[in-house]
Amino acid sequence: MTVTLIDSNHCPGSVMFLFDGYFGTILYTADFRYTPTMFCNSPLSTEKRIDILYLDNTNCDPECVVPSREEATEQIKEIINTHPEHDVVIGLYNLGKESLLIELALAFKTWIVVSPRRLQMFQLLRLSNVFTSEIGAGRIRVVDQNEINRFNMVRWNQTCPTIAIIPTSRRIKLAHRDIHVIPYSDHSSFQELQEFVARLKPCSIMPIVKGTACHVYFSQCLSRSDELKPIQVPETVERCMKKNSKHNEALPDRFLKSRPLDIPRGVVFESPEEGLHDCDGADDLCTEELSWCYASLKSFDAVVEQYFKRRNKRNVRNMFD
Numbered sequence: 001m002t003v004t005l006i007d008s009n010h011c012p013g014s015v016m017f018l019f020d021g022y023f024g025t026i027l028y029t030a031d032f033r034y035t036p037t038m039f040c041n042s043p044l045s046t047e048k049r050i051d052i053l054y055l056d057n058t059n060c061d062p063e064c065v066v067p068s069r070e071e072a073t074e075q076i077k078e079i080i081n082t083h084p085e086h087d088v089v090i091g092l093y094n095l096g097k098e099s100l101l102i103e104l105a106l107a108f109k110t111w112i113v114v115s116p117r118r119l120q121m122f123q124l125l126r127l128s129n130v131f132t133s134e135i136g137a138g139r140i141r142v143v144d145q146n147e148i149n150r151f152n153m154v155r156w157n158q159t160c161p162t163i164a165i166i167p168t169s170r171r172i173k174l175a176h177r178d179i180h181v182i183p184y185s186d187h188s189s190f191q192e193l194q195e196f197v198a199r200l201k202p203c204s205i206m207p208i209v210k211g212t213a214c215h216v217y218f219s220q221c222l223s224r225s226d227e228l229k230p231i232q233v234p235e236t237v238e239r240c241m242k243k244n245s246k247h248n249e250a251l252p253d254r255f256l257k258s259r260p261l262d263i264p265r266g267v268v269f270e271s272p273e274e275g276l277h278d279c280d281g282a283d284d285l286c287t288e289e290l291s292w293c294y295a296s297l298k299s300f301d302a303v304v305e306q307y308f309k310r311r312n313k314r315n316v317r318n319m320f321d
Helices: 069-081 098-108 116-124 150-159 190-200 215-221 235-250 272-278 287-295 297-310 316-320
Strands: 002-007 015-021 024-028 052-055 087-092 140-144 162-167 179-182 204-207
Touching (some): 052 190, 069 098, 069 162, 069 179, 098 140, 150 162, 204 215
Parallel strands (some): 024 052, 052 204, 087 140, 162 179
Antiparallel strands (some): 002 015
């Protein structure tokens, strides 16, 4: 089996997955915003037959009008231009729409004020140097979308005239006259989905968003598939699957039981030895170390044993139980 990652034009790092193997060819778009360049210099440009297309159908509705991101950006600029004396608050999620912020910073020649955590993330992404965490350094400020509500709008306007902008294609009930919702979306519009499917010509479509039967809109774009034949699993794959099954049965119960800890997602760039040195006592066992231990089942026992040797076993056993 071959897995190929293709830029999905959504948020930084987002990709589509192209699976090609004995089962056929499957394209999983995940969240994506279609652009014709997806068919240039990529596996999609080879006119490969796609047996199953898992499609991001967020905006798959003929009545859902979603402008291009360039058009939505111009709408936001116009709103800001009509409020020259106002501060601007933009509500976003944790990730996404960074290109919009950079465009606004360059257009209005201002710093974009963000939280220290968001600033650190933008620096890791190596985005343009238009962001700062210094309060009051710029006219435009980014907050979490759920912070834009009537209470905060009243509070912000008591200090300085303020407008809020929420760039989203979702329907939001406006709680204040100075809140503006602009249909800026990182998901493909209905027209873009039509063009994408027409060019791809898959044999079948599976919607990613449940409850929305989108395939009816693209039936004329589908390729005729041959009569379905049973998938012949290669002998090497069957042998590997059986081997893994026996291996899982041999694992100790402590590895298979669900653990109540809320292990954070992501990668912790820290060795177990470094993490153990940083703790002042048994009660200070940090979440990152637990994450590393549970994710590294192969060396789990060794890490725990090392920890017990360096500490007096004070309250630690209860933590791992």
